[in-house]
Amino acid sequence: MDKLINDFSFGLFFWQALILVILILLLVKFAWxxxxxxxxxxxxxxxxxxxxxxxxxxxMENLQADNQRILNEARAERDAMLKEAREMKEKMIADSKNEAQEAGQKMIEQAKAAIESEKNAAMAELKSQVSTLSLSIAEKLLKEELSNKESQTKLVEKMLGDVKLN
Structure with a gap:
C-alpha cells in the first residue's frame, strides 16, 4: 500500500479516470x-x-366457497329427499294399515252376514223339521186317538161345540 501512495502519478490517474468516465458513458449509452x-x-x-x-x-378461495356451498346444498337436498322418503314410507304404512283395517272390517261384516244367513237357514230348516215332526207326531196321535168310533164322535161334537161358541 505504501508503494502505491509513494509512486502516485497524476498522469496515470488522469488517464485512468478518463477511461473510467468513458467506460461509464459507453455503458450508460449502450448497456444501461x-x-x-x-x-x-x-x-x-x-x-x-x-x-x-x-x-x-x-x-381458489372462491372455488372452495363454491364447493362448500354446493356441498351444503347437496346435503340439504339429501336431507330433504330422506325426509320426503320417510314421510312417503310413513304415509304408505298408514294407508296400508287403513286398507287392512277396512278389509278386515269388511271380512268381519261379511262373516257376520254369512253367519246370520246360515243361522236363519238353520232356523228355517229346524222349523221345517220341527213342523214336519210335529205333524208326524200329531198324525200318529190322531190316528191312535181316532182309531175307534167313539173317540171320533167325541172329537166331532167338541169341534161343533167350539164352532157354536165363536
Missing amino acids: KPIMESITAREEGIKNALLSAENAKRE
Whole structure:
C-alpha cells in the first residue's frame, strides 16, 4: 500500500479516470438502457406473477366457497329427499294399515252376514223339521186317538161345540 501512495502519478490517474468516465458513458449509452429494460421487465414479470398468484389464491378461495356451498346444498337436498322418503314410507304404512283395517272390517261384516244367513237357514230348516215332526207326531196321535168310533164322535161334537161358541 505504501508503494502505491509513494509512486502516485497524476498522469496515470488522469488517464485512468478518463477511461473510467468513458467506460461509464459507453455503458450508460449502450448497456444501461437494455439492463434497465431487463430489470424493469423482470420487475413487471415478478409483479405479474405476484398478481397472478394473488388472483389464483382468490379464485381458489372462491372455488372452495363454491364447493362448500354446493356441498351444503347437496346435503340439504339429501336431507330433504330422506325426509320426503320417510314421510312417503310413513304415509304408505298408514294407508296400508287403513286398507287392512277396512278389509278386515269388511271380512268381519261379511262373516257376520254369512253367519246370520246360515243361522236363519238353520232356523228355517229346524222349523221345517220341527213342523214336519210335529205333524208326524200329531198324525200318529190322531190316528191312535181316532182309531175307534167313539173317540171320533167325541172329537166331532167338541169341534161343533167350539164352532157354536165363536
